[in-house]
Structure formats: structure tokens, C-alpha cells
Amino acid sequence: MILDIVVPALDKSRLNEIIHQINNKTKPLGALGDLEKIASQLALIQQNEEHNQNNQGIEIKLSKPSILVFAGDHGIAAQGVSIAPSEVTQQMVLNFLAGGAAINCFCLANDIDFKIIDAGIKTEITPTPENLIVQRIQAGTQDFSITSAMSVEQANQAIQLGFVLTQSIIDQGCNLIGFGEMGIANTSSASALLSAFTGIEVKETVGLGTGISNQQLTTKLTCIEKALARLSVTEMKPDEILAELGGFEIAQIVGAILAAAQRQKTIVIDGFIVTVAALIATRIQANALDYMIFSHSGDEKAHQTVLGELNAKPLLKLGLRLGEGTGAALAMPLIKCAAEFFNNMATFDSAAVEKVV
Ligand SMILES: Cc1cc2ncn([C@H]3O[C@H](COP(=O)(O)O)[C@@H](O)[C@H]3O)c2cc1C
Ligand SMILES: O=C(O)c1cccnc1
Numbered sequence: 001m002i003l004d005i006v007v008p009a010l011d012k013s014r015l016n017e018i019i020h021q022i023n024n025k026t027k028p029l030g031a032l033g034d035l036e037k038i039a040s041q042l043a044l045i046q047q048n049e050e051h052n053q054n055n056q057g058i059e060i061k062l063s064k065p066s067i068l069v070f071a072g073d074h075g076i077a078a079q080g081v082s083i084a085p086s087e088v089t090q091q092m093v094l095n096f097l098a099g100g101a102a103i104n105c106f107c108l109a110n111d112i113d114f115k116i117i118d119a120g121i122k123t124e125i126t127p128t129p130e131n132l133i134v135q136r137i138q139a140g141t142q143d144f145s146i147t148s149a150m151s152v153e154q155a156n157q158a159i160q161l162g163f164v165l166t167q168s169i170i171d172q173g174c175n176l177i178g179f180g181e182m183g184i185a186n187t188s189s190a191s192a193l194l195s196a197f198t199g200i201e202v203k204e205t206v207g208l209g210t211g212i213s214n215q216q217l218t219t220k221l222t223c224i225e226k227a228l229a230r231l232s233v234t235e236m237k238p239d240e241i242l243a244e245l246g247g248f249e250i251a252q253i254v255g256a257i258l259a260a261a262q263r264q265k266t267i268v269i270d271g272f273i274v275t276v277a278a279l280i281a282t283r284i285q286a287n288a289l290d291y292m293i294f295s296h297s298g299d300e301k302a303h304q305t306v307l308g309e310l311n312a313k314p315l316l317k318l319g320l321r322l323g324e325g326t327g328a329a330l331a332m333p334l335i336k337c338a339a340e341f342f343n344n345m346a347t348f349d350s351a352a353v354e355k356v357v
């Protein structure tokens with residue numbers, strides 16, 4: 001059972017040594033701002049790897065940066081809670097496969113390995129393209145405003161599939177891994193999950209998603225409130241809540257995050273939906289948070305709220321509201337720069353620069 005896995009807490013005993021290493025670089029104290037925090041986190045995550053030690057201390061090695069985009073359809077889409085119909089999920093998956101989406105451009109620009117997974121889109125793509133990973137649970141979830149989105153068994157199966165896939169990506173040498181999603185109406189699912197996991201009122205967690213009208217927003221709010229009204233969420237386990245309100249792609253991302261955390265790899269969190277999946281992963285294993293870097297704070301209303309729940313300080317604020325892993329892909333160059341300065345920037349001693357404190 002994945003819910004029983006143990007994510008090790010990050011050993012912070014060498015944090016002072018790491019900060020000392022950063023403070024000896026040729027710059028005023030703290031002048032690289034949040035990049036210094038990222039460098040410290042990367043160094044802590046990688047401190048125990050034998051090949052990551054050199055005569056100056058820890059060396060950060062980022063290998064095979066990858067983004068996995070999980071796609072799934074949502075029964076709730078039938079209520080008109082998105083600007084687009086469910087068919088657009090499959091159309092966008094085909095677009096990803098052909099290299100035409102925003103995430104493809106950003107992965108190409110930043111040398112990131114990109115993988116797309118069918119976690120349960122409405123219409124299967126046949127024949128299976130060679131660059132599509134197929135781990136479908138079912139042809140889309142049920143409409144959660146009427147009934148459970150999926151069974152608890154399906155939720156666990158999805159978590160397991162995301163977990164195992166991520167383990168295999170790590171086994172192929174990746175140690176920096178970001179997650180993205182595609183699924184029409186999945187902001188409805190994410191808002192419902194956020195309210196269920198935090199108790200925050202739906203009117204605070206519901207947002208415009210792809211850019212819906214006020215009338216659609218009212219429908220979205222009503223649907224989510226109706227779903228929550230039938231549940232006693234405080235008595236439910238994370239997999240049970242996921243089964244009621246989740247999506248196949250969201251559940252697979254939860255499993256994927258847990259696998260990366262268990263293997264102590266650096267996880268890059270994308271937008272609103274993936275941040276909600278991250279919150280759920282921390283409700284299963286609180287230590288998972290230690291391995292997460294939050295890429296951005298986007299324009300979906302409750303993104304900031306869920307980041308706040310996680311005490312997260314995102315790197316970017318670009319007004320994004322797309323998902324697909326785009327925020328994660330945009331943050332990866334910053335993460336690479338943090339590693340680069342940590343490893344290669346001269347110290348006051350080595351460069352014979354007078355240390356001013
Ligand atoms: C063409 C298109 C491309 C997208 N790429 C990501 N999303 C994003 O929008 C969806 C969530 O918003 P909502 O809950 O309002 O449907 C998800 O598929 C998300 O990845 C897209 C949406 C559309 C329409
Ligand atoms: O932040 C996101 O992930 C997001 C926001 C709106 C629509 N789709 C995704």
C-alpha cells in the first residue's frame with residue numbers, strides 16, 4: 001500500500017555548513033536571495049550521495065531534468081464548468097505528442113525531458129503513439145457533483161501507477177522531476193479537493209480556471225458545494241477523499257510526488273492543480289514537503305491559498321493560469337542556476353576578493 005510508504009525527513013544537520021559554503025562566495029551576504037534557499041535545499045537533498053562531495057564540500061548534480069504531464073478527463077465537465085468540452089483533453093494530448101503545446105516549447109528551450117501519460121482521458125488514442133505512456137484507469141471520472149468520481153480501489157490504483165512510473169524515471173537517472181497535468185474541468189476537482197482537505201469554504205477555493213463566465217462560476221460553486229454536502233470529509237482518509245472528488249491525473253500525480261520524495265529527489269511543483277496534489281501528498285507523508293520546490297504563484301484564485309497552506313514561497317509570479325507543467329519548466333533554469341553558483345562560483349579566498357561583512 002502506497003499510503004504506508006515512509007518518506008525520510010531531510011537531514012538538516014549540515015545546513016550551517018552549506019550556508020557557510022554559500023556565504024563564502026564572492027557576493028554580499030544573501031545577495032542571491034531565494035536562489036540561495038534553493039541551493040541550500042538542493043545541497044541538503046543531495047548531501048548523502050557519495051559522488052556529490054568535493055574538496056569544498058557538497059556538489060550539486062542535476063541529472064536528466066524531466067517533466068511528466070498526466071492527462072485525465074472529468075465527468076464534472078458535463079456541467080459546463082470549463083470553457084472547453086472534454087474532447088479538448090484528447091486534442092491537447094495529441095498536440096503534446098506532436099510537440100505543439102506551450103509545455104513542449106518550454107521543455108525544448110530548457111533542455112527538459114518531456115513525457116505525457118494517459119491516466120484516463122475520455123477517448124483512448126489508438127493506435128498508441130510510441131511517445132505516449134498509457135496507464136488509463138478508465139475513460140474519465142464520474143461526475144463528482146452526482147456521485148463518487150471513482151472507487152477507492154481506482155484511486156489507489158492511480159496513486160500506485162504514478163508512483164511506479166516515477167520510480168522508473170528515477171531509475172533511468174533523473175533527479176530533478178516536475179509534474180504537470182491536462183484535464184478539462186480539473187480546476188473544479190482541485191478546488192473541491194482543496195476545500196475538502198482544508199475546510200476552506202468553496203467560495204474561496206473556486207476560481208475561473210480556463211476563464212469561465214460568472215454564470216459558469218456559479219454553476220461550478222454549486223456543483224462543488226453539492227458534492228461536499230454529501231461527504232463527512234473529516235472522517236475520511238486521503239484516498240477516500242481523492243476517490244470522491246479527484247481525477248485520475250491528480251491521483252497519479254500524488255503517487256508520483258510520493259515516489260520522488262521517498263527516493264529523495266528534487267520535485268518541481270507546477271500550478272494550482274499540481275499544488276493541490278502536492279498538498280494531498282503532504283497529508284499522506286508530511287516529509288514530502290522537504291523535497292518540493294514551488295515554481296510559481298499563478299492567477300487561479302486559490303493557488304496562493306494552497307501555497308499558503310504549504311508555507312511555500314514560489315519562485316515566479318508571471319500571471320500564469322495554464323498548467324501543463326509550464327510553471328515547472330520555467331522554474332527549472334533558475335534551479336539549474338542555483339546549482340551552478342553553488343558549485344562553481346569563486347570564494348573570497350579563491351578569487352582573492354576582500355570579504356566584506
Ligand atoms: C486549449 C487548452 C489548453 C490547456 N492547457 C492546459 N489547460 C488547463 O485548463 C484545464 C483546467 O481548467 P478548467 O477547469 O477551466 O477546464 C486543464 O486542462 C489545465 O491543464 C488547458 C485548457 C485549454 C482549454
Ligand atoms: O494553475 C494552474 O495549474 C491552472 C490554472 C488554470 C487552468 N489550468 C491550470
